[in-house]
Amino acid sequence: MESSGGEAAAEWKVAVAIDGSDESLHALGWGLRNVLSSTAPNKLVLVYARPPPPFMPTTDTSGYLFTDEDVATMEQYSQDLEKSVLAKAQAILQPHEHVKVDTKVATGDAREVICDTVERIGADMLVMGSHGYGFVKRALLGSVSDYCVHHAKCPVLIVKRP
Template sequence: MERRIVVAVDESEESTYALSWCLKNLISESSKDTIILLYVRKPPLEYPELDGTFTAYLFSNNIRATMDKYSKDLAESVMEKAKMICQSSPHVMVETKVGCGDPREVICEQVEKLRGDLLVMGSHGYGAFKRAFLGSVSNHCANNTKLPVLIVKRPKD
């Protein structure tokens, strides 16, 4: 059986745990599964011209270029770490995809474009109060994708 398992990754420990759990519990040596590592960069911030001088200095092209480079470097770092974790399962194929935008929307869009069979995500384990203010990417994806979503909670230390 060949499956395309999309694993949403970010810089969190919960994401790393979900990927490791997926490799240990869903992948067998006889399977011909493909793991698709999906990372979503935040979009570049757009700031209105407030007073001309201050914002022009604060958000100059150099500053924006530096912020964009940091975002790209972070994405590359997260992907390298995730690919290293996947090396523990040398029989699995690994693909990578980096999107840009609101993680909730980009993940939902990409799992369909990538023809995934399953979406695996970590959970930050926010309570109802934090989730009400911060939102839950995993909850949004579970309710807005057409494919099964496996949300992996990291055990409390």
């Protein structure tokens, strides 16, 4: 594809934040159908924020000592969750072979991981789902999508699940 100046069009890089929820997977599918072109050069970057390990002092308030086995079990759960989320995304991506896909996984607060990743990769757009929290839940829990709308260094498209 060429732009009006005769040079080849740059690759369109779209980041999609996924967390395994129905809302994020719907946003991924919607973005594939409505944002990415089947004729222009595209690159889709899946962004998954792995939850940070829980803070675990050597003992909890009851004096329980966390063993290496406990810590390993929690780490294994985190890895299994990551694999499950990425497998769900791959199932949605399968019919879209024309799209180049990259995956970025980082550990930390989802809001910061998503915004930092989008900036680092130079995304042209961020697509993400909305859990549809009302005002009170959003005020108490915070909203990842609201944070990204205000802090991401690219346009953000919030896809609401019907």
